[in-house]
Amino acid sequence: MVPMNRTERLMHLLQLLRCKRLPVSGQVLANELQVSLRTLYRDIATLQRQGADIQGEPGIGYVLKPGYMLPTLMFTQVELEALILGLRWVQRRTDPALAQASQTVQGKLRTVLGQQALQQLEQAALFAGPGHDDSDGATAELLREAIRDERKVLIDYADSKGAVTQRTLQPVALGYFDGFRILAAWCELRSDYRHFRLTNISSLSFSSQRFVGQGGWLLARWRSDNLKRGVVVQP
Incomplete structure (x- = not known):
């Protein structure tokens, strides 16, 4: 070390x-x-x-005691590399809104970093490769809004055999993987947690109903259920 x-x-x-x-x-x-x-x-x-x-x-x-603020942001070289690689990954591998936010954050970092750290940031030789096609980018943006607002969504979903069902979901988490994106949600049709590939969602709309105050509890329970099955879900 x-x-x-x-x-x-x-x-x-x-x-x-x-x-x-x-x-x-x-x-x-x-x-x-x-x-x-x-x-x-x-x-x-x-x-x-x-x-x-x-x-x-x-x-x-x-x-x-709370309240102490550093005059400028200071990071180690490894922390800067983690930051820029993460931001570049978001820019290349997520939906348009998150990609734009990543560019905005990079701009803000450049305005608050010291000169040495800024030079290290600009010279970071770490890059994220291109992601899959963004046909489900608009769906991802809507689902992130639903998760933030604790709003139920109505979807038409096609299973692996092409059969379409209508679902009412309480969305709790969105996973960005190489080549695909997954929604974790409480499915009212199945009365259980289910996972949905975004590319299999043919239509999505917001319900008039919400689940205010339950989102954090649902997310914690989903993580706990995964842990019991040996699946560690990182926040």
């Missing part, structure tokens, strides 16, 4: 503290950063002088 320089270490320390709601001991932080306790205490003091509201003391633990 390549040691972090001091700037990277300070950023990582801030991130560790941001993830903790309760005080965390200096020894735990030092172990995570792979530095001595003395170095950890100096890093804490440096961040406090820079305006970070870190409260605590040796032997008790430290906590970062």
